[in-house]
Amino acid sequence: MITRSARPTRRTLRAAGAGAAALLALSACSSSSSGSGPDGSSSGSGPSGKLSGTVTVFAAASLEESFTTLGETFEKAHPGTEVTFNFNGSDSLAAGITSGAPADVFAAASPRTMAVVTDAKDAAGTPSTFVRNRxxxxxxxxxxxxxxxxxxxxxxxxxxxxxxxxxxxxxxxxxxxxxxxxxxxxxxxxxxxxxxxxxxxxxxxxxxxxxxxxxxxxxxxxxxxxxxxxxxAVNDYPITLLKDAPNAAAAKAFIQLVKSAEGRKVLSEAGFLTP
Missing domain, CATH: 3.40.190.10 (Periplasmic binding protein-like II)
Incomplete structure (x- = not known):
């Protein structure tokens, strides 16, 4: 069940529709990339490597429609998972992350706001640009x-x-x-x-x-x-796994979906530019 929290209400979104079905096959493949959580435990995956649990994604407000579609796709490909979104201004999201708000993934609308998170050492690895917007x-x-x-x-x-x-x-x-x-x-x-x-x-x-x-x-x-x-004034949109992600395994799989050819198709149809 996709949920979103923003400004600061929280409600359930409807399924994104037929466009989500085309992405199921690729997202299913991503289940093999499950891994350990920050504490070394098998966060987000069971004994068989099957992904489970909640993935919390903090994403720029402009990503709401396309990420909702991708979230629905992810859940259908990985029964037992739930994608929760917080769509808001990137600066507010970055401030929340650096203040300790629990989240797995951060997708920002500019490198400058992503730098707030990386400078605080709250990102795991190097963020990568997945789309651009004008x-x-x-x-x-x-x-x-x-x-x-x-x-x-x-x-x-x-x-x-x-x-x-x-x-x-x-x-x-x-x-x-x-x-x-x-x-x-x-x-x-x-x-x-x-x-x-x-x-x-x-x-x-x-x-x-x-x-x-x-x-x-x-x-x-x-x-x-x-x-x-x-x-x-074209903006690059970077995405990253967060350092203390509660569900790192599922978060990595979600990022993989966003950056895949099928994920780019959804984002392109929404009007985003290829980086």
Whole structure:
């Protein structure tokens, strides 16, 4: 049963659907890569090497849809496992990990936020980049304000939302604005990309600078506008096993699924770029 905790509620998600079925075969193969937990015990695998138990994944908010699909796939391939997600801003997740929050896997939306965890020596091994993401402008459906460029967001009277500068999507937006030589005063700074997008979905803002994956996930609730400066602010997404992972064996198998060809297919369909 996939569960997610975020901001800080917790609820059960529905199965991700037919797309998950195609990934079962590869994820099943990953069961052979079970290993020992941090204390040398066979955390996450029984006598036969079968994976079991809960895998807790801290992941950037922009990964919610694709990781939910992969989590459902993993559970079906490994009966007896449960994938629990905490989707939130990468900086908040990193702070939680370094403060001792129990987790097995961390997937961040930027190397800078991953460095918070690695600098604290809370990562096991070297994180690896598994996808990249670029920005897009989310406008109201039909784009009634005729936004066609990043410069248009500076127009007087237009209500624009950005992610906080400490969040990867906010840092990337500021980098794109600097590249264009533009200054922008938003009506609010949000703590993660989903919160920024929600402001537009609820018509509390006219536009937001978010990831193109989030625009795609929102469907007809928003309209996306590409802008060339986004090429100067592409974010790498690293993933790592955490040092004190309670279920290291299953966590390694989940990371293997994320980085597999089938995992990349799910992420590509969500709009992520190959690193």
């Amino acid at each position: 920005l897009e402008i989310a406008t109201l459906p039909g784009n009634p304000d005729h936004v066609s460029s990043l410069k248009d967001l500076t127009r007087s009277g237009l209500k624009v939302v950005l992610c906080d500068k400490n969040v990867p999507c906010g840092a990337a937006a500021l980098k794109a604005l600097d590249s264009a030589g533009l200054k922008l005063t938003p009506v609010s700074y949000e703590q993660d990309v989903k919160s920024a997008l929600t402001k537009v979905e609820l018509k509390e803002a006219d536009a937001a600078v978010v990831y193109r994956t989030d625009v795609r996930a929102a469907g007809d609730k928003v309209e996306g506008v590409e802008f060339p400066e986004s090429a100067d």
